[in-house]
Amino acid sequence: MxxxxxxxxxxxxxxxxxxxxxxxxxxxxxxxxxxxxxxxxxxxxxxxxxxxxxxxxxxxxxxxxxxxxxxxxxxVPGKVLFTIIPGNKGKIVSKKREVQFNNIKNIDYKRNPINLFNEIHVETFDHKKIKFITYNLLHEVNFYDIVDEHVYPHMEENAKVVWNRKITNDQLLKSMEYERRNHEM
The missing domain is CATH 1.10.287 (Helix Hairpins)
Structure with a gap:
């Protein structure tokens, strides 16, 4: 190896x-x-x-x-918000939740209306909705970079189309002239 x-x-x-x-x-x-x-x-x-x-x-x-x-x-100093296990059988893991990359139908970064913290919302192909709380400690651009680099290559084709559309239409990314590193749109 x-x-x-x-x-x-x-x-x-x-x-x-x-x-x-x-x-x-x-x-x-x-x-x-x-x-x-x-x-x-x-x-x-x-x-x-x-x-x-x-x-x-x-x-x-x-x-x-x-x-x-x-x-x-x-x-808590050095708190791990979530962990990414890379690879074809990779997954996103937190203390209480986990989701396989190939089971992700849609992934988004949204604000929770109750506590006003940003969360990662994942919708899976088996119709589950999983949330990873970030306590507003993960900047939106960092979220896009992490998903684009580690999760995107292992997502299903339909989920990749949705993700590409999301990157193309995001106003924040347009205004800062965000450029994807490894993937063509």
Whole structure:
């Protein structure tokens, strides 16, 4: 067995981008701290805007607290979001879910309306819908790169057509003049 074949079989662990960690931490915990400061200053009633401070802090505090609770599992340093087992019998694996590449009918990156985190949504040929949560730590372009490089070559032909159409029509990729590395459209 050649070294290239052995390297292809090694699992690829997908972790969050450090910039995205910083961005999420600043947004959520900065928002919580800001709400507390607004509430404290509003309760002093030293300003003409005290009621606005108090109202704003009280309205947004539950939102930021809710987001912080959802984000806590992602704050483990070096957390693996999911693992890709490359190859013809490859699959995408997380702690609770897995899906074979050749069983993927459609794969997409969508925002969950409940917790506002981006998730990878996979629809399979056996009509299952599988979600891999990314805690907003995986940038959309990184998602496209990962799928294009590791998953796309092993997908069924119909799924490849859907993926090619998705890459062609995505506005974000058009605006940044995204170029696929290994695949022709």
């Amino acid at each position: 050649s070294s290239q074949t052995a390297a292809e079989k090694d699992p690829i662990k997908i972790r969050g981008n450090s910039v995205m960690y910083i961005w999420m931490f600043l947004f959520i915990f900065g928002g919580l701290i800001s709400c507390v400061v607004l509430i404290q200053n509003g309760l002093k009633f030293e300003s003409d805007y005290a009621l606005i401070y108090l109202g704003g802090g009280l309205i947004f505090f539950p939102f930021f607290l809710y987001e912080a609770i959802w984000a806590l599992p992602s704050l």
